[in-house]
Amino acid sequence: MAQKPTTNAIPSSKKTTKTIAKKISNTGSKTAPKAKVKTKPTHRTAFGLKILNSNHKDIRRLKREGHIATIHGNKFWNSSFLIMDYLKKNPLKRKIRVLEIGCGWGLLGIYCATNFDAKVHGIDADENVLPYLQLHADINKVNVTSDAKTFQQLTTEKLKDYDLIVGADICFWDEMSNALFNLIGRAKKAGVKQIIISDPVRSPFEDLTARCQKKYENVEVQQRWLKRPVNASGQLLIVK
Numbered sequence: 001m002a003q004k005p006t007t008n009a010i011p012s013s014k015k016t017t018k019t020i021a022k023k024i025s026n027t028g029s030k031t032a033p034k035a036k037v038k039t040k041p042t043h044r045t046a047f048g049l050k051i052l053n054s055n056h057k058d059i060r061r062l063k064r065e066g067h068i069a070t071i072h073g074n075k076f077w078n079s080s081f082l083i084m085d086y087l088k089k090n091p092l093k094r095k096i097r098v099l100e101i102g103c104g105w106g107l108l109g110i111y112c113a114t115n116f117d118a119k120v121h122g123i124d125a126d127e128n129v130l131p132y133l134q135l136h137a138d139i140n141k142v143n144v145t146s147d148a149k150t151f152q153q154l155t156t157e158k159l160k161d162y163d164l165i166v167g168a169d170i171c172f173w174d175e176m177s178n179a180l181f182n183l184i185g186r187a188k189k190a191g192v193k194q195i196i197i198s199d200p201v202r203s204p205f206e207d208l209t210a211r212c213q214k215k216y217e218n219v220e221v222q223q224r225w226l227k228r229p230v231n232a233s234g235q236l237l238i239v240k
Protein backbone atom coordinates (compact mmCIF):
# COMPACT_ATOMS: atom_id res chain seq x y z
CA MET A 1 0.00 0.00 0.00
CA ALA A 2 1.32 3.47 -0.88
CA GLN A 3 2.33 5.55 2.11
CA LYS A 4 0.25 8.65 2.77
CA PRO A 5 2.30 11.87 2.56
CA THR A 6 2.53 13.69 5.86
CA THR A 7 0.75 17.03 6.08
CA ASN A 8 4.10 18.83 6.56
CA ALA A 9 5.65 17.36 3.43
CA ILE A 10 7.12 19.96 1.04
CA PRO A 11 5.21 19.82 -2.34
CA SER A 12 7.52 18.47 -5.03
CA SER A 13 5.44 17.92 -8.17
CA LYS A 14 5.02 20.72 -10.74
CA LYS A 15 1.26 20.28 -10.52
CA THR A 16 1.20 21.04 -6.80
CA THR A 17 3.48 24.08 -7.24
CA LYS A 18 1.19 25.43 -9.96
CA THR A 19 -1.88 24.96 -7.76
CA ILE A 20 -0.21 26.94 -4.98
CA ALA A 21 0.87 29.69 -7.42
CA LYS A 22 -2.72 29.89 -8.71
CA LYS A 23 -4.08 30.13 -5.19
CA ILE A 24 -1.69 32.99 -4.41
CA SER A 25 -2.57 34.87 -7.61
CA ASN A 26 -6.27 34.46 -6.78
CA THR A 27 -5.76 36.56 -3.65
CA GLY A 28 -5.32 39.55 -6.01
CA SER A 29 -1.79 40.25 -4.77
CA LYS A 30 1.49 39.30 -6.47
CA THR A 31 3.16 38.42 -3.19
CA ALA A 32 2.00 35.99 -0.55
CA PRO A 33 0.24 37.68 2.38
CA LYS A 34 2.67 38.36 5.21
CA ALA A 35 2.09 36.35 8.37
CA LYS A 36 1.65 38.52 11.47
CA VAL A 37 4.63 37.93 13.76
CA LYS A 38 3.81 38.19 17.46
CA THR A 39 6.79 39.44 19.45
CA LYS A 40 7.14 38.21 23.02
CA PRO A 41 7.31 40.98 25.65
CA THR A 42 10.82 41.50 27.02
CA HIS A 43 9.71 42.67 30.45
CA ARG A 44 6.79 42.58 32.85
CA THR A 45 5.64 44.75 35.74
CA ALA A 46 4.65 43.44 39.15
CA PHE A 47 4.23 45.27 42.46
CA GLY A 48 5.37 48.39 40.62
CA LEU A 49 8.71 46.80 39.67
CA LYS A 50 10.05 46.32 36.18
CA ILE A 51 11.20 42.69 35.79
CA LEU A 52 13.14 41.65 32.70
CA ASN A 53 12.24 38.44 30.86
CA SER A 54 14.83 35.94 29.67
CA ASN A 55 14.54 37.26 26.09
CA HIS A 56 15.52 40.83 27.09
CA LYS A 57 18.77 41.90 25.41
CA ASP A 58 20.52 42.71 28.70
CA ILE A 59 19.61 39.35 30.26
CA ARG A 60 20.86 37.62 27.11
CA ARG A 61 24.06 39.72 27.25
CA LEU A 62 24.78 38.73 30.88
CA LYS A 63 24.29 35.07 29.97
CA ARG A 64 26.63 35.46 26.99
CA GLU A 65 29.21 37.05 29.30
CA GLY A 66 29.14 33.83 31.35
CA HIS A 67 26.97 34.79 34.35
CA ILE A 68 25.20 31.46 34.70
CA ALA A 69 23.56 30.85 38.08
CA THR A 70 24.38 27.52 39.69
CA ILE A 71 22.08 27.27 42.78
CA HIS A 72 18.67 28.03 41.22
CA GLY A 73 19.20 31.80 41.09
CA ASN A 74 18.66 31.76 37.32
CA LYS A 75 15.34 33.67 37.47
CA PHE A 76 13.02 35.52 39.76
CA TRP A 77 10.99 33.18 42.03
CA ASN A 78 7.35 33.73 43.04
CA SER A 79 7.83 33.41 46.82
CA SER A 80 9.25 36.97 46.77
CA PHE A 81 5.78 38.19 45.78
CA LEU A 82 4.36 36.72 49.00
CA ILE A 83 6.65 38.94 51.08
CA MET A 84 5.99 41.99 48.85
CA ASP A 85 2.25 41.46 49.40
CA TYR A 86 2.81 41.21 53.17
CA LEU A 87 4.93 44.39 53.18
CA LYS A 88 2.33 46.24 51.12
CA LYS A 89 -0.16 45.55 53.93
CA ASN A 90 2.42 45.94 56.72
CA PRO A 91 4.62 48.84 55.51
CA LEU A 92 8.17 49.26 56.78
CA LYS A 93 9.60 52.33 58.48
CA ARG A 94 11.31 54.62 56.00
CA LYS A 95 15.07 54.26 55.56
CA ILE A 96 15.09 50.91 57.37
CA ARG A 97 18.27 48.83 56.88
CA VAL A 98 17.40 45.65 55.00
CA LEU A 99 19.49 42.57 54.24
CA GLU A 100 18.16 40.24 51.54
CA ILE A 101 19.70 36.78 51.91
CA GLY A 102 19.89 34.36 48.97
CA CYS A 103 18.85 37.40 46.96
CA GLY A 104 19.16 35.99 43.43
CA TRP A 105 17.93 38.78 41.17
CA GLY A 106 17.25 40.85 44.30
CA LEU A 107 13.75 42.07 43.48
CA LEU A 108 12.50 41.78 47.06
CA GLY A 109 15.23 44.14 48.27
CA ILE A 110 14.58 46.41 45.30
CA TYR A 111 10.89 46.49 46.34
CA CYS A 112 11.95 47.66 49.84
CA ALA A 113 14.24 50.34 48.37
CA THR A 114 11.56 51.55 45.96
CA ASN A 115 8.64 51.64 48.38
CA PHE A 116 10.21 52.48 51.75
CA ASP A 117 13.43 54.21 50.74
CA ALA A 118 15.16 51.32 52.53
CA LYS A 119 18.94 50.99 52.60
CA VAL A 120 19.32 47.54 51.04
CA HIS A 121 22.16 45.03 50.78
CA GLY A 122 21.81 41.66 49.05
CA ILE A 123 23.96 38.60 49.60
CA ASP A 124 24.04 35.36 47.66
CA ALA A 125 26.38 32.37 47.68
CA ASP A 126 26.46 32.51 43.88
CA GLU A 127 28.34 35.55 42.55
CA ASN A 128 26.81 35.00 39.10
CA VAL A 129 23.39 36.27 40.21
CA LEU A 130 24.67 39.66 41.37
CA PRO A 131 24.93 41.32 37.91
CA TYR A 132 21.20 40.52 37.44
CA LEU A 133 20.46 42.25 40.76
CA GLN A 134 22.46 45.33 39.72
CA LEU A 135 20.74 45.42 36.33
CA HIS A 136 17.28 45.35 37.99
CA ALA A 137 18.32 47.96 40.57
CA ASP A 138 19.41 50.22 37.68
CA ILE A 139 16.26 49.81 35.60
CA ASN A 140 14.12 50.39 38.71
CA LYS A 141 16.26 53.46 39.55
CA VAL A 142 17.32 52.49 43.07
CA ASN A 143 20.65 51.94 44.74
CA VAL A 144 21.17 48.43 46.16
CA THR A 145 24.56 47.03 47.17
CA SER A 146 25.43 43.35 47.05
CA ASP A 147 28.18 40.83 47.62
CA ALA A 148 28.86 37.12 47.30
CA LYS A 149 28.42 35.55 50.75
CA THR A 150 26.81 32.47 52.22
CA PHE A 151 24.32 32.39 55.11
CA GLN A 152 27.10 30.79 57.17
CA GLN A 153 29.47 33.72 56.51
CA LEU A 154 27.13 36.33 58.02
CA THR A 155 28.62 36.88 61.47
CA THR A 156 26.79 38.39 64.45
CA GLU A 157 29.03 41.46 64.08
CA LYS A 158 28.03 41.90 60.42
CA LEU A 159 24.32 41.38 61.19
CA LYS A 160 24.39 44.34 63.61
CA ASP A 161 24.16 46.55 60.49
CA TYR A 162 20.55 45.52 59.77
CA ASP A 163 17.02 46.03 61.16
CA LEU A 164 15.29 43.53 58.90
CA ILE A 165 16.35 40.33 57.10
CA VAL A 166 14.24 39.01 54.22
CA GLY A 167 14.68 35.91 52.08
CA ALA A 168 12.47 34.18 49.53
CA ASP A 169 12.68 30.55 48.47
CA ILE A 170 15.99 29.90 50.19
CA CYS A 171 15.23 26.77 52.23
CA PHE A 172 15.00 23.95 49.70
CA TRP A 173 17.79 21.59 50.84
CA ASP A 174 18.02 19.92 54.27
CA GLU A 175 21.30 21.66 55.16
CA MET A 176 19.71 25.09 54.47
CA SER A 177 17.27 24.54 57.32
CA ASN A 178 20.13 24.25 59.79
CA ALA A 179 22.15 27.11 58.26
CA LEU A 180 19.11 29.42 58.43
CA PHE A 181 18.19 28.37 61.97
CA ASN A 182 21.72 29.27 63.10
CA LEU A 183 21.62 32.52 61.11
CA ILE A 184 18.33 33.51 62.82
CA GLY A 185 20.02 32.85 66.18
CA ARG A 186 22.94 35.16 65.28
CA ALA A 187 20.56 37.79 63.91
CA LYS A 188 18.58 37.88 67.15
CA LYS A 189 21.81 38.19 69.13
CA ALA A 190 22.86 41.05 66.82
CA GLY A 191 19.61 42.91 67.53
CA VAL A 192 17.92 42.44 64.12
CA LYS A 193 14.28 43.31 64.81
CA GLN A 194 12.54 41.12 62.28
CA ILE A 195 13.33 38.18 59.98
CA ILE A 196 10.89 37.20 57.22
CA ILE A 197 11.42 34.08 55.10
CA SER A 198 8.92 32.87 52.49
CA ASP A 199 8.64 29.45 50.91
CA PRO A 200 6.28 27.30 48.86
CA VAL A 201 6.44 25.01 51.95
CA ARG A 202 9.04 22.36 51.26
CA SER A 203 10.02 20.02 54.07
CA PRO A 204 13.32 21.81 55.04
CA PHE A 205 11.25 24.99 55.52
CA GLU A 206 8.69 23.13 57.66
CA ASP A 207 11.57 21.88 59.76
CA LEU A 208 12.89 25.46 60.12
CA THR A 209 9.49 26.87 61.16
CA ALA A 210 9.00 24.08 63.73
CA ARG A 211 12.43 24.70 65.28
CA CYS A 212 11.86 28.47 65.44
CA GLN A 213 8.41 28.04 67.02
CA LYS A 214 9.97 25.80 69.65
CA LYS A 215 12.89 28.12 70.41
CA TYR A 216 11.49 31.66 70.14
CA GLU A 217 8.42 33.32 71.65
CA ASN A 218 7.56 35.82 68.96
CA VAL A 219 7.18 33.62 65.88
CA GLU A 220 4.40 33.71 63.34
CA VAL A 221 3.81 31.31 60.45
CA GLN A 222 1.36 32.82 57.96
CA GLN A 223 -0.29 30.97 55.09
CA ARG A 224 -0.56 33.27 52.06
CA TRP A 225 -2.18 33.13 48.62
CA LEU A 226 -1.87 35.46 45.65
CA LYS A 227 -3.92 35.67 42.48
CA ARG A 228 -2.09 38.62 40.95
CA PRO A 229 0.40 39.24 39.41
CA VAL A 230 0.73 35.43 39.49
CA ASN A 231 -0.97 32.54 41.18
CA ALA A 232 1.27 31.80 44.14
CA SER A 233 0.88 30.29 47.55
CA GLY A 234 3.17 29.50 50.44
CA GLN A 235 4.07 30.46 53.97
CA LEU A 236 5.89 33.29 55.68
CA LEU A 237 8.03 32.60 58.70
CA ILE A 238 8.17 35.82 60.72
CA VAL A 239 10.53 35.94 63.69
CA LYS A 240 10.55 39.10 65.84
Ligand SMILES: C[S@@+](CC[C@H](N)C(=O)[O-])C[C@H]1O[C@@H](n2cnc3c(N)ncnc32)[C@H](O)[C@@H]1O
Nearest residue numbers: 071072073076077102103104125126150151168
Ligand atom coordinates in the same frame (compact mmCIF):
# COMPACT_ATOMS: atom_id res chain seq x y z
C1 LIG B 1 15.49 29.61 44.49
S1 LIG B 1 16.68 30.88 44.43
C2 LIG B 1 15.73 32.27 45.05
C3 LIG B 1 16.31 33.57 44.63
C4 LIG B 1 15.52 34.80 45.08
N1 LIG B 1 15.45 34.89 46.52
C5 LIG B 1 14.12 34.83 44.48
O1 LIG B 1 13.14 34.64 45.23
O2 LIG B 1 14.00 35.04 43.27
C6 LIG B 1 17.75 30.50 45.82
C7 LIG B 1 18.93 31.45 45.97
O3 LIG B 1 19.62 31.16 47.19
C8 LIG B 1 21.01 31.19 46.93
N2 LIG B 1 21.69 30.35 47.95
C9 LIG B 1 21.67 29.01 48.03
N3 LIG B 1 22.39 28.59 49.10
C10 LIG B 1 22.88 29.70 49.71
C11 LIG B 1 23.71 29.93 50.87
N4 LIG B 1 24.17 28.93 51.62
N5 LIG B 1 24.01 31.21 51.19
C12 LIG B 1 23.55 32.24 50.43
N6 LIG B 1 22.78 32.08 49.33
C13 LIG B 1 22.43 30.83 48.97
C14 LIG B 1 21.13 30.67 45.51
O4 LIG B 1 22.35 31.03 44.89
C15 LIG B 1 19.92 31.30 44.84
O5 LIG B 1 20.20 32.57 44.28
